[in-house]
Amino acid sequence: MFSQKLSIRIFIIGIFVSILLVACDDKTDNPLEENSAPEKEDIMKEASEPTPGGSIVGAMYEPPAGMFNPIFYEDPYEANILSFTHESLVGQNEQLEFIPKLAKSWETNEDQTELTLYLEEEVKWHDGEEFTADDVVFTYQSIADPDYTEAGGVHTAFVEPLLGYSEYVNGDTDQFQGLIADDTYTVTFKFKEPMINPLYIASFPVIPEHIFKEIPIADMPSAEASINPEKVIGTGPFKFAKAVEGEEYILERHDAYWQGTPYLDEIIWRVVAKSVIAGLLERGEVDIIANPDVISANDYETVRDLENITLVEQPDFSYQILGFKLHHQTKEDVENGIINPTNWKPNPKLSEPQVRQAIAYAINREQLIMELLNGRGQLLHSPIAQSFWAYDESATEHYSFDPEKAKALLDELGYVDKNEDGFREDPDGNEWVLHFDYPTGNAIREETGPLIAQMLEEIGIKIELREPKEMFTFIQDLTNDNNDWDLYLLGWNLSSTEPDPANLWLSTAAYNFSRWNNPDSDDLLNKAIKTPEAFEQDYRSDVYRDWQKLYSEELPALILYTPNNVWAYNNRLKGIEPLPYTLYNNTHQWWVVEKK
Template sequence: MFKRFNVKLAFLIFILLLGITLAACNSDTTSDDPSNDPEESTENNETENNETEEEEEPANDEPQMGGDLVGAMDTAPAGVFNPIFYEEAYEANILDFTHEGLLSQNENLEFEPNLAHDWEINDDNTEITLFLEEGVTWHDGEEFTADDVVFTYKSIASPGYIEAGGVRTEYVDKLVGYEEFVNGETDEFEGVVAEDDYTVTFKFAQPNVTILKDVAFSIIPEHVFADVPVAEMPEHPATLNAGEVIGTGPFAFTEMLEREQYVLEKHADYWKGEPYLDSVTWRIVDQSVILGLLESGEIDFIADPNGVPAADYETVAAQDHIEIIEQPDFGYQLMGFIHNHRTTEDAESGEINPDNWVANEDMSDQLVRQAIAYTIDRQAIVDELLLGHGSVINAPIAQQFWAYDDSAATDYSADLDKANELLDEAGYVDADGDGFRDTPDGEEWIVNLNYPTGNQLRERSAPILQQMIEQADIQVDLRQPKEMTAYVEDLTNNTEDWDLYLIGWSLGSGDPDPSGLWRTQDAYNFGRWKNEESDQLIADALTPPDAFDQSYREEVYSEWQGVFSEDLPALLLYAQNKIYGINERLNGVAPMPYGFNNDPHLWWVSE
C-alpha cells in the first residue's frame, strides 16, 4: 500500500513539528513534579501599624491568582489547531495549553500519569489498559471519557486520514486490525476498546517496544467531531476557529486576530486545579523588535520555538528584570540532499511511491554528498553565528536520548583537501576552465541551495554555506528564500530541480525511534532517500523480543547512525541551545528538556 500525503501548508522550519509527532505530539506532555511548585514565603508584609495582612496581601513569592501574561512568537501559526492534524511548533504553542494526552513525561523522559492515573501492561506487551481520571471536563463542560480516547485513535487510523494531511499513523499502525480498517475492509477498529467510561485498552498486533509512547497522544473530543468525516476535520471550525477549539487543558483558545495575536483564557474547572493566570496571549512579533518589547515589559517571555537569538544573549542577560534559561535543543538543524524527485502525478495525488521516483543526478553520487559535507565548517558556524550557544552534532538523534552515539557517525570536520579529492574521484572536474567543476559528462554543474524566510539565523547561514561549498569550485545558486508556506509546499512536492535545502527538526521526546523522518516512505523524508539497510535497521530496533533489551537497541541505533552519516541524506549542522527570556514577574516556570510550555496552570505573576 502506498502512502498518500497532502501537506497542510506552512509547518515549522527551524523546529518543524513532529509532528509528526516527533515534536509536536510529545511537546504536549507536562510534568506533575511537585518540585515545580513555587516555594512558600517566610516573610510578612507590614502595615503602617506593623500588623500583618497575610490574608489580604500575599507575600511576593507565594502564588497569586489573577494576572495576564504575554508571550511572543516571530511567526504566526498556520492555523490548524487540532492535535491529529497540526504540523507546526507555532501551533503547538497553542495546543500545549489546550490539549492533553493520557501520559506525560518528566525531566528524565520517563512516562508519568496524566489523563490516565494508572495503567497495566500484560506479560507480552501486546495490551495496555489505562485507568482514566474521573471528573475531567472539556472546555465546553462535557465530560471526558474513554470514548474520546477511542475516537481519537480511530480517527488517526481511518481511511482518508493520510489523504487529508495526517502524518501521525505511527501511533496506530501497530494496533490490532489497523490494516483492515484503514483499507476499508471493516468498519470496526479492534485496536482500542473502551471497557467502561474510565477504562480503555489498547491492543497491539505484536509485542510493542514503545507501548507507553504510543498511548500518550493528545486526545480530541468525540462529541465535537463525531459527525465530521476525517477528510473534513482539517477544515472544520473546531480545528480552525478560536472559541470552537475544545480541549481538556488548563487554558481555552478563545480569541484570535489572525497573524497578530492569539488569546488563551483559563479553564477554571481544570482537573488539576484552577490555573493561577487569567490569560496567556501570544503576540506575533518580528524578530527585529521582539527583544525591545521584552526589555520594555510589553511582552513577558520569549520561548519556543526560536527563543532569544544567541547574538542577543549578553544584551538580554544584562537586563535586571529578565531571567534567562538556557538548555540544549531537543532537535537539530540540517542541510538536506535531494536524492530523488517525485513525479508531478504523485505530488498532485499525494502519493508517496518510491518506485516512481526520479534520481537527482546532481546529488545521486554518495562521493559528491560527502565532498560537500567536508566543505562545511560547522564549528565556525556554531562559534560565529551561535556565539558558542550550541554544538556540532553528527547523528540525527536528540543528544538527550540514550541512543545518541556521536562516535558511530562520520565526523565531517571541514577538510577542503578531502572534499576536492572526493570530487575528483567522482569525475567532477573543471572541464572548460571557467573555475567551476563540471559534471562527469562535461556539462555545466550548478548546485542550488534553498531556504525559507522567518528565521534570521538560518537566513544568515545560507550565504555562508554557499561560500564554503564554492571553495571546492562547486558553482552554487543561492535561491531567493521563500515564505514558509510556499517553501514547504515546494519541498513536499519535490518535483523541481532542488538539490540542497535547509530545515530543522524538533524531535519527539517519547522514544529515539527515527521513524517518521528517515524511512523511505516517510512523508517528512523530503530528500526522498532510499536505503534498504537503513529501513531494516530502523525496523530491527523496534522488533521484539530483542528490542526489549535497551542495550540491543543502542547497538542497532549506533549502526544506523553510521549508515546515515555515510550515505548522507542530510548533513547535520548543529543543535542550537534554547535560550528562553522571561520577565521576573513570571513565576512557576520549569521547562522540560523537550519544551518550555510545562504545567502552565502553575505559572503565576507577581505585580
C-alpha cells in the first residue's frame, strides 16, 4: 500500500528533477509594445571575448504558478526561474553522464549502499550565507518529512530509497538515517539497499537551511521564501529580484557566484501570447525562448528563416498520451490519500487489452503530428525516452493506423452494432459509451481531443467528449478517480537522469493515473533496479525490453507522440551550449554583443 496525499496543482516537468504534468496556454495578452523593426544598418558589433554587462529578454506564454521553492514546485514556467536561481549537487553533460556541480567529487562504497560527496567550499547563498552539507541534509530531510506530501510535495522519489525513510515518514522515529553531514563540506547518502544509480538521487536542487529551518513543512509552501521573489534564496548565478505577477519576472546576477560573476546583468522573463513570438524575435524584442513549447508549429519555418535568430531543435524528453482508466479507486481511499491496488475497482468498459489495442489501431498518430505539430514530432512506441539506452522499439507493437484491424478486433470480442444506430454495444448488448476528458491550457491538446473522438466514432465507438476542464480541476478529478472516467489526455515530461519508468507505471506509483495493476509489470520494474544484477547495463536493457513488450501488449495508455523541443535565441546572445534536455547550461557564461 502506498499512502500519499497528492498536490492537485500538478504539472509534470522534468528538466532534471522529477516527473511532472505539462500544461501550456497560448491565451496570454502581449504586454510588450509593438515597436518597429530595427533598421537593417543596425548591425551588431562583433566581439571575440565575453563582455560583461547587458540584459536579455526571455519569453514564455504562461505565467509561473507562483511556487519558487524547488521541493514544492511543479510548473514548467516556474522552472524557467528556478533553473537560474537554484542548483543541485550534480549535473549532466551532453552524453547524459553525471558531472560535478555543487559537489566537486564523490565516491561510493564497495556494495553501493553509500554515496559520499565532497562539496565546493566557496559557495554563497544569494544572501551571503555559506552553503554547507547541512543545507543538503535539510533539503532531503524536508522531502522525507511526514507532512511533506500532505503539504503538496511530490518529489518523494528522491528520498524513498534512503535508509530509514519508511520509519521516518511514518513517524516511528524522529531521526532520519538516510543522509548525514560528515563535516562542513562532506555529505553521505545512505541507501537501504545497493543503489544502481545513486547520483540520480543526488541530482535534486538544494534549499537553504538557514531560511527554512524554523518553518514547519506544512507551512513551507506559503512561506515568503517560497513565493515572494525578493525572498527566494538560491546558490545559482542569478537572483530572483522582483516580479509583476502574470507579466514580468526579473533575475539579477549573483555577483558572488561561486563559478565566477555572471556576464549578464539581468534576465527578464515576459509573458507574451504565442501568436506574436515570431514577430518579437524578428524585431529583437525577445532574445530567447525555451520551454515549454513556445514556438507554434505554424511559426516554425518563419523563426527558422530569421537571419538574427539561431534555432535549436531536438527530440524532447516528453510524450503525450491517450490514457485508459483501467481501474478506479474507492471513495475511502481517495479521501484518505491512499493508493492501494488491492482495493481498486476494475473498469469493465476497458478491461480487455484487445479493446485498448483496437482503439490504438483506430488513431492516426501520424496525422496528429502533421496537422497539430506541423511535422515537428516523432512517433514513440514506448514510455521510455528515445535518447536513453533502455529504449527498444523493436520489442513493441507499433500500432500503425489500421481502422479495419481495429474493427475486426472489436467484432471478435463481441462489440458490434446490434441496434443499427451506428455505434457498437458491448458483448452483453448494453450501450457502450466511453467518457473522454481532457484539460484546457494547451491549444494542441485541446485540438487533439475532438480529432481522436472522431477517429474512434468512425469505427463505431460512441464517445462522450466532455467539455475540457481547467488543468487544476482536471488533475483533481484525475487523481481523485472514484468517478466515471474512461479516456483522458495528458502530457508527461521525463527525467533526463534515469530511464526507469517506475515512477509512472508501477502499480503503486502516484502518477499511475491509469491505475494499471499488473504483477508482471511490477516484477520487471523491480528487477530492473535489483542489485547486483542491475549494475550491468546489458541486464537492465534485457529487463526493460521485456517490460516494454508487456506494456505495448497491455497498453495502459497509448503514447501518441513525442514533440520536438524547439528553442531559439538572438545571435547577439553568446555562450549558448545546449544540452539534450535544456538550453540552460552554464548560464553564468552567457553574454551579449550590444548593437551599435
